[in-house]
Amino acid sequence: MLESLYLNLGQHDALSDAEKALLAGAMTFERHFATGQDIVASGSRPTYSTLILDGLAARYKVLENGGRQFTSLQVSGDFVDLHAFLLKTMDHGIVALSPCHVMFADHSRLRAITEQAPHLTRLLWLDTLVDGAIHREWIVAMGRRSKTSHLAHLVCELFVRLQVVQRTNGMSFHLPLSQAELADVLGLSVVHMNRVIGALRKVGVVSWANHTVTILDWHRLQEIAEFDPTYLSMTREPR
């Protein structure tokens, strides 16, 4: 059941059976969310953290003028609001972008882990640090990359992250995002988002149809994106 979590945390360092048991023991109930449903509400003070067993979700903020910005995409094996364990108050919402099967980890049990299992604590901490590293990469993409490069970078990142949790199919993966939603990731208008996707298609490095992205030329895609996966900390070493 927690396979995707073990794959996610285990990519950075070995995860012992005892640690897996501790994680499993922290879980309480599970739940399904439909596409478009809020998994966590902005402003709430959850007493548990939410793990995505399967599905795609996103963190977002909404401005007064109605504009929405996604600040991260969360895939299977990701804790979407592990940070709320210590931040306490959610300053943003989390929405399901596909049907999501999730499970809840009680904060009191996470706290117990920090009291008794230092190495596992460091791995959970690390998980939130990788979140931060991804944020930084997004900031760079938004500020200094061309829009085409930004999109290419996003495709690279998602492919690699999905591969870790075995949600890719050869060089393809499922990306159930409308162009309007994608525009809220890159911070563009829908019309321009459409132009940028067209541009990337035209170069011939990806095919993109029916919510399925297929990478046709990984090497060149990586070049366009200047993608360097270092920030994802995928090397397994003592932490």
Added chain:
Amino acid sequence: MLESLYLNLGQHDALSDAEKALLAGAMTFERHFATGQDIVASGSRPTYSTLILDGLAARYKVLENGGRQFTSLQVSGDFVDLHAFLLKTMDHGIVALSPCHVMFADHSRLRAITEQAPHLTRLLWLDTLVDGAIHREWIVAMGRRSKTSHLAHLVCELFVRLQVVQRTNGMSFHLPLSQAELADVLGLSVVHMNRVIGALRKVGVVSWANHTVTILDWHRLQEIAEFDPTYLSMTREPR
């Protein structure tokens, strides 16, 4: 000596004397960096984390075309690379934007803290989580705010953060950033950065000269920025 660190960590939850001693014990030597010097090099694998006792620094990445993007600004009391304790490899550089007086905390001693001092561990973890929250706010600003609003938001954020560590002077604070550097924060060209600063000045909510920012109308500045400090987690509560 570590007063700014205690103020920073202590804003979220009470810090005991024993915890302060543990932090002090983790510190090794101190050092001064001149404006423009790299404090931590991209790609390095530091064995210590760097605390700013006094000064302003920034995380940044450089792209192939020479473009630079700052991903965060770090003020007195901030650990600039606490994340490297677990991420191991620096995927970005850190540069001094003013003369910086820093102190180094050994990773082996930070590790000891995670083994023996769960509450302090959670506070250090929290410090990196607030980093992440700031990143998210920057993403929103870059993607969906007008440039004027983005700049106003930055001013609000810096003022509040500097106030916590007692580096403000009434409604003024020192911001030793050239407009070119500021452009690398917002992801703009220098010329447009100049236009945006002019626009904010014209509204009359701030005065900005000689690297000193004075907030003339906090309420209206906050409105323009849609600034809500929730994400900074400044409420003191058990963590």
Added chain:
DNA sequence: GATAGGCATTAACATTTGTTGGGGCTGCTT
């Protein structure tokens, strides 16, 4: 099988943002 709604796509036009080039000011060096 008619209809309505969501989505991708395109066109035309408006606005924002970048680029290039230059002027003026200050502080520093020679």
Added chain:
DNA sequence: AAGCAGCCCCAACAAATGTTAATGCCTATC
């Protein structure tokens, strides 16, 4: 004193991006 470098500021033009509106293609629904 002259020269130089860095920085702020501005103007004119170019390019990128947003806005509005329209079209066509699906698919769900009745």
